[in-house]
Amino acid sequence: MTENKKYEKNSAFTLVEILIVVIIIGILAGLMALSAGSSTETAERTACRGDQRTVKSAYYVESAERSNSFKTSIENAMAQFSKAQKVSTGEGAAMYKGICPAGGEYIMVQDIVNANSTNGKLTIMCTVEGHNGDAQLSALERLQLWSNIINGMKYSGLNDADFVSSLNQIFGTHLDTGSYFGTNDQVRDLIAKKFDTMPALEKDSALYKELKNTIMKDQTPYVQPYFINEGKETIYWISPKEKSTDKYWYADAIYYNGNWYMKKDGDKYTTSMIAGFNNAKSVKDALQGIGMLDNNGSISSNWVPIG
Known part of the structure; x- marks a missing residue:
């Protein structure tokens, strides 16, 4: 009888052992949560970039085959996406929400070639960081991309409030319609803020x-x-x-x-x-x-x- 009780006492878990097990389980749960979160972000980023490519394809069909204006082409293209919600459209830029799985808004502009024309290309930027793939671009390509975004919206026909609101979303700024005029120094400052430096x-x-x-x-x-x-x-x-x-x-x-x-x-x-x-x-x-x-x-x- 004494030997059985001794065996039962030695076979029980101590408080320290239980705490160690709980800590290990907590660490494993945390790692699993991080992995799941990372997987979700990756899936959303991949889906968003895929949707951007699809939007471009639909836009090019509307623009080339039907010879529509930018505004008409982008509105017809976005009509193919049941979740797309128009925020604003102009003659050279547009904003839509509802497509990005992470809740980002799409800002779309025509690439500017010179003072009088565009090259027909569509640039799309999602307001969610990391969804645009611009980190893989060269320094020059990134500057060209963001310059087109800013100046394309400036001359797109968007009203001042929509234009400045779009910039604030992209760059995390608090620009005011009464003080932002899109001067050389102001645009350079916005781009520098995006990259921290040029x-x-x-x-x-x-x-x-x-x-x-x-x-x-x-x-x-x-x-x-x-x-x-x-x-x-x-x-x-x-x-x-x-x-x-x-x-x-x-x-x-x-x-x-x-x-x-x-x-x-x-x-x-x-x-x-x-x-x-x-x-x-x-x-x-x-x-x-x-x-x-x-x-x-x-x-x-x-x-x-x-x-």
Whole structure:
């Protein structure tokens, strides 16, 4: 009888052992919850990007085959989505909600080519962070994307309230319709806030290597935008300054017609002062002002393509 009681006593769990088991179960439950949450976010992101592609396809059919305007094409395309709810539409931009599984709103604009035309492409941005795939784009491509979003909405026909409201959703700002006018500095500030700094040039690019071997040995090349003609045209250039508030108006390289160019003074590369961009009426006017383009609009001989 004594031996049986001793056996029963030794076979019982101690309080410490029970606590250890409870802690382990809690840790496992937490890991499972994190995994489930991550899986849900991944599924929502994948679904959202798929929906964006579907919207683009429907828009291109409406635009190309039926030769409809942007507003009509986007409204007809979105009518195919039963959950889509129109927030606002203009002649160059639109906002819809109800499609993104995470509750984001879609902001859609036409890509701006120059002051008078678009290239027919549709850019879609979801207001949920991480749903747009822009992290995989190059520094230049990201700037082009966000520049088109901002300036495309500006000239889309949206009223001031809808335009500023859209910007506030995208950038997490508190802009007021009475103080935001879409100036060069204001747009640059918005883009810089999106990235924390202006995006740095990729280290594996030919331009980066050339800059680091010559005029930017101890500096980091950042891609900067300059908006001409009230944002209807954009010049992209390289600067060692990472913030939009840094008033450093010297370009180490300039992007034009699909290529990066650096300026040569004899056998050496040099920077080019671009403060005169402020008074330019067009990209051509701005680049002729710094001698990059000649009177015929051709690249001057002392500007060399890189990459």
